[in-house]
Amino acid sequence: MAELTIPAEQRRVLKKMGTISDDAVRALATTLERSPAEIPSISGLSSEDAEQIKNAAMDLYKVRAYFDMEMSEFVEAVAQKMQETESMPADQIANFKKRLTKLLTISPAATGNRTNIWAAHTHFDNSLAQHLALAQPVQDHFLELAKRWRTEIKTVSSTTDMVLNSAYQDIIGMGKLVLPLIFRELHRNGGHWFWALRHITQENPASPQDAGNIEKITEAWLRWGREHHYL
Amino acid sequence: MGTGTPLSLEQREMEGVRAEIKGTFTKLTDSFQVTSWPTDTYNCVAWAAGDSRKWWWPDPEGESFWPHGVDRQDTIETFIAAFRTIGYEPCKSHHLEAGFEKVAIYAIGERTKHMARQLPSGAWTSKLGGWWDINHHSIDEVEAPHYGVRVQILCRPYQSG
Numbered sequence: 001m002a003e004l005t006i007p008a009e010q011r012r013v014l015k016k017m018g019t020i021s022d023d024a025v026r027a028l029a030t031t032l033e034r035s036p037a038e039i040p041s042i043s044g045l046s047s048e049d050a051e052q053i054k055n056a057a058m059d060l061y062k063v064r065a066y067f068d069m070e071m072s073e074f075v076e077a078v079a080q081k082m083q084e085t086e087s088m089p090a091d092q093i094a095n096f097k098k099r100l101t102k103l104l105t106i107s108p109a110a111t112g113n114r115t116n117i118w119a120a121h122t123h124f125d126n127s128l129a130q131h132l133a134l135a136q137p138v139q140d141h142f143l144e145l146a147k148r149w150r151t152e153i154k155t156v157s158s159t160t161d162m163v164l165n166s167a168y169q170d171i172i173g174m175g176k177l178v179l180p181l182i183f184r185e186l187h188r189n190g191g192h193w194f195w196a197l198r199h200i201t202q203e204n205p206a207s208p209q210d211a212g213n214i215e216k217i218t219e220a221w222l223r224w225g226r227e228h229h230y231l
Numbered sequence: 232m233g234t235g236t237p238l239s240l241e242q243r244e245m246e247g248v249r250a251e252i253k254g255t256f257t258k259l260t261d262s263f264q265v266t267s268w269p270t271d272t273y274n275c276v277a278w279a280a281g282d283s284r285k286w287w288w289p290d291p292e293g294e295s296f297w298p299h300g301v302d303r304q305d306t307i308e309t310f311i312a313a314f315r316t317i318g319y320e321p322c323k324s325h326h327l328e329a330g331f332e333k334v335a336i337y338a339i340g341e342r343t344k345h346m347a348r349q350l351p352s353g354a355w356t357s358k359l360g361g362w363w364d365i366n367h368h369s370i371d372e373v374e375a376p377h378y379g380v381r382v383q384i385l386c387r388p389y390q391s392g
Contacts, residue, residue: 155360
C-alpha cells in the first residue's frame with residue numbers, strides 16, 4: 001500500500017471534519033454528489049469551513065482513485081496518519097472514519113457527472129499533487145533523481161548542460177506530480193530548478209531583469225509556489 | 232572583484248573536501264587551496280568576471296545572466312565577445328604580466344565549459360560550477376574530461392583594487 005503523507009494544511013481541515021455533526025456530514029455529502037461546484041450552506045458550519053472540508057474530501061477522493069485503494073483501507077490509512085500527526089483521540093478516530101467514509105462514498109449514478117465536474121476544478125489539483133507527490137514511492141524516486149542530478153552537475157557551470165542532465169529530464173518527465181517536491185527542494189536546498197519549473201508549469205514568475213540572480217529568481221518561484229498552494 | 236564566502240573547516244573535513252576535489256580534477260597538485268563554500272549563486276564565468284552575485288551563462292532561454300547584445304551560444308567566440316564588454320581582449324601568454332589581469336577559457340571542441348582568473352600572485356582561481364572555489368598554481372590543473380582544455384587567454388589592464 002502506498003504510504004500517505006497528508007500536508008499540514010489538509011490535516012487541519014480534516015481534523016475539523018471529526019468535530020462536525022452527522023447532519024453537517026450528510027449535507028456535505030449531498031453537495032458533493034449533486035452540486036460539487038457550490039459552497040455548501042450548512043447550519044453550524046461557516047461557509048469557509050464547509051468549503052475547506054468539501055475540497056479536502058474531493059482531494060481525498062482523487063487520491064483514493066489514484067492509488068486504487070479499497071475504501072476501508074484508504075480511510076484506515078488516513079485515520080492512522082491523523083492519529084499519528086494530530087494526536088486525534090481514539091474516540092474521535094472512530095467518528096472521523098465514519099464521516100470520511102460517508103463523504104467519500106458516492107452514488108454510482110452520479111459518478112460520471114461528478115468526476116467531470118471535479119476534473120474541471122484545476123484549483124484542487126495542486127493539493128492533490130501534494131498528496132500524491134508526498135506519497136513515499138514518488139518521493140523516494142524524486143529524491144534519488146535529485147541526488148543524482150546534484151552529484152552529476154556539481155562542477156558544471158553550463159546552465160544548458162545542467163538541465164539536459166538525464167536525471168533532471170526524468171524529473172521533468174514526472175510532470176506536475178513532483179511540483180510540491182521541487183518547491184520543497186528549492187526551499188530547503190536551493191538549486192537551479194527554474195528550468196524544470198518553467199517547463200512543467202508553463203509559467204515564469206521571474207523578471208527578465210533578474211536573469212542570473214539566483215536569489216531573486218528563487219524568491220519569485222517560492223512566492224509563486226505559495227500562491228498556488230504547492231508550498 | 233567578487234569574493235566568495237570565507238571558509239572555515241575543521242582539518243579533517245577539509246581533507247575530505249580536498250580528496251573529493253582531487254578525485255574530480257586529477258591534474259591538481261597538492262598546493263591547491265579551497266577558498267570558499269559551495270554555492271550556486273555564481274559560477275566560474277561570473278567568478279572570472281569578478282561577479283559573485285550572478286550566474287553567467289549564454290543559455291538560449293535567458294535564465295542566466297549574459298551581457299546585453301552578445302549571442303547566447305556557448306561557443307568560444309561568444310565568451311570572448313562577452314568578456315570584451317568588460318574590457319578583455321584576446322592575448323597569447325598566460326604568464327603573469329605587470330599591469331594586466333587575465334582570464335582563461337576552457338572548452339571541449341567549440342563548446343566552452345569553464346573559465347578561470349589569474350590572481351596577482353600568478354596563480355589561478357576557479358569556481359567549480361556550483362561547487363567550491365579553489366586557487367590552483369598552474370592554469371592547466373583544472374583541465375579535465377568535463378572541462379576540456381585551455382583554449383584562449385584574455386587580458387585587460389588591471390582594474391582590481
